[in-house]
Amino acid sequence: MDHFPVFMAVAGRRIVLSGGGDAALAKLRLILKTTAKVTVFAPQAAPELHAWAAAGRLTLVLRVMAAGDAQDAVLFYAANEDDAEDARVAALAHADGAKVNIVDNLGDSEFITPAIVDRDPVVVAIGTEGAAPVLARKIKADLEAQLPASLGLLARVGKTFRHAVNVLPMGVKRRDFWSAFYFREGPKAVSKGQDQIVPTLESLLDDHIMGQTKAGHVDLVGAGPGDPDLLTLKARKALDKADVVIHDRLVTGDILELARREAIIIDAGKEGFGKSMKQEDIDALIVDHARGGAHVVRLKAGDPTVFGRLDEEIDALVAADIPYTIVPGITAASAAVAGISQSLTKRGRNSAIRFITGHDTKGYADHDWKVLGQPGQVAAIYMGKRAARFIQGRLLMHGADPATPVTIIENVSRTNQRIIATTLAELEPTMSNANLTGPAITFYGLAPRDALAIDLQEQEAI
Ligand code: SAH
Numbered sequence: 415m416d417h418f419p420v421f422m423a424v425a426g427r428r429i430v431l432s433g434g435g436d437a438a439l440a441k442l443r444l445i446l447k448t449t450a451k452v453t454v455f456a457p458q459a460a461p462e463l464h465a466w467a468a469a470g471r472l473t474l475v476l477r478v479m480a481a482g483d484a485q486d487a488v489l490f491y492a493a494n495e496d497d498a499e500d501a502r503v504a505a506l507a508h509a510d511g512a513k514v515n516i517v518d519n520l521g522d523s524e525f526i527t528p529a530i531v532d533r534d535p536v537v538v539a540i541g542t543e544g545a546a547p548v549l550a551r552k553i554k555a556d557l558e559a560q561l562p563a564s565l566g567l568l569a570r571v572g573k574t575f576r577h578a579v580n581v582l583p584m585g586v587k588r589r590d591f592w593s594a595f596y597f598r599e600g601p602k603a604v605s606k607g608q609d610q611i612v613p614t615l616e617s618l619l620d621d622h623i624m625g626q627t628k629a630g631h632v633d634l635v636g637a638g639p640g641d642p643d644l645l646t647l648k649a650r651k652a653l654d655k656a657d658v659v660i661h662d663r664l665v666t667g668d669i670l671e672l673a674r675r676e677a678i679i680i681d682a683g684k685e686g687f688g689k690s691m692k693q694e695d696i697d698a699l700i701v702d703h704a705r706g707g708a709h710v711v712r713l714k715a716g717d718p719t720v721f722g723r724l725d726e727e728i729d730a731l732v733a734a735d736i737p738y739t740i741v742p743g744i745t746a747a748s749a750a751v752a753g754i755s756q757s758l759t760k761r762g763r764n765s766a767i768r769f770i771t772g773h774d775t776k777g778y779a780d781h782d783w784k785v786l787g788q789p790g791q792v793a794a795i796y797m798g799k800r801a802a803r804f805i806q807g808r809l810l811m812h813g814a815d816p817a818t819p820v821t822i823i824e825n826v827s828r829t830n831q832r833i834i835a836t837t838l839a840e841l842e843p844t845m846s847n848a849n850l851t852g853p854a855i856t857f858y859g860l861a862p863r864d865a866l867a868i869d870l871q872e873q874e875a876i
Contacts, residue, residue, distance in 0.1 A: 595614075652831055
């Protein structure tokens with residue numbers, strides 16, 4: 415960001431502009447929205463300028479600008495549409511201590527004016543640092559369509575009502591009240607007449623005070639491995655209704671996008687080995703929001719019942735007497751095996767599959783290595799990146815065949831999914847050399863179908 419957006423206090427302060435043509439008019443249409451004292455220097459001025467001067471909206475001085483004319487001005491615009499004259503007046507204004515903008519000359523300007531969506535006191539400024547005016551216009555048009563024209567009026571009336579809303583507890587309850595006012599009841603009231611706004615606020619507040627005793631609810635939802643198309647319909651419906659979404663680190667932005675627009679999104683990410691939010695704190699967060707009456711969606715990667723510490727959260731909800739629902743999701747193993755065109759189980763190959771974890775809260779997790787080391791075993795290893803050497807060592811020690819196929823699948827179901835086929839003997843260093851940055855699942859005893867096909871072709875060729 416080469417330009418930092420700020421909102422400058424201009425009430426009663428001077429803004430000076432040099433120029434009397436189209437460029438000057440375009441800038442003045444924006445500047446005149448403010449409560450600044452505006453002075454324009456122009457030897458010749460367009461009729462609009464004369465009209466604005468006559469209406470007392472600005473001071474028009476019908477001559478070229480001279481030294482000292484921009485004294486005490488906070489902002490200065492050079493809008494003469496003449497490079498030499500603009501450079502001259504910019505230097506004068508600069509000497510007077512004003513911040514200078516030269517219209518259509520980004521390089522020599524000390525500030526730029528954004529595109530503005532005006533719902534005073536709500537003002538949205540859009541800047542593209544001069545790179546894409548088309549984009550700014552499009553965003554402006556979208557926002558104009560999205561923000562009710564009455565928003566400014568509602569905000570002004572709403573401001574006088576703030577103290578009354580203090581009877582609602584801070585947080586979700588108050589935010590719910592205001593979002594119902596700004597986006598639902600308020601615009602309806604305006605369409606019936608401005609005098610309807612205050613009565614609407616009053617009855618809406620009554621409703622919200624009554625509704626305070628509403629019990630919260632928690633949906634413990636599986637978000638799947640990352641592709642939004644792998645969400646269940648039930649998960650989508652839960653996201654549509656959510657007041658609060660508390661999600662894991664592995665839940666992707668694409669999925670969070672689907673949450674209700676007014677929902678509060680909280681990242682309760684736990685890094686594998688790094689800094690993390692403690693499980694007790696997450697439990698408390700879920701309970702607190704639900705107690706406040708919110709519909710909480712606890713969004714977990716994959717399926718919440720697989721290595722998801724779900725039971726601790728359920729225990730906390732039961733202890734707090736909060737109702738909950740579990741919404742299953744597609745676990746990483748299911749999506750990963752689809753990615754290598756295999757089945758989790760296959761008649762004649764493996765009649766069982768184990769979901770094992772590489773590490774648990776105490777460190778590397780121990781398993782029945784002796785059984786796993788026997789031929790025909792298949793395991794989906796979650797959280798197995800760092801434990802790869804440990805697992806490899808244990809399995810080989812217990813007699814597993816070093817040639818057993820192993821497949822590592824990173825970023826399952828996402829656009830950057832990566833499949834690495836190897837063998838138990840090569841699991842390390844393959845894992846380390848792969849420099850994985852995303853989540854990865856390891857299949858022990860399964861090779862990608864394609865790799866098998868290639869092997870067969872090679873065998874046939876020999
Ligand atoms: N509940 C989740 C698992 C949570 S444990 C589920 O059912 O999938 C976290 C581990 O899941 C990660 O270390 C990784 O092994 C695996 N995992 C989750 N999402 C993944 C993805 N998109 N790609 C690969 N592995 C994933």
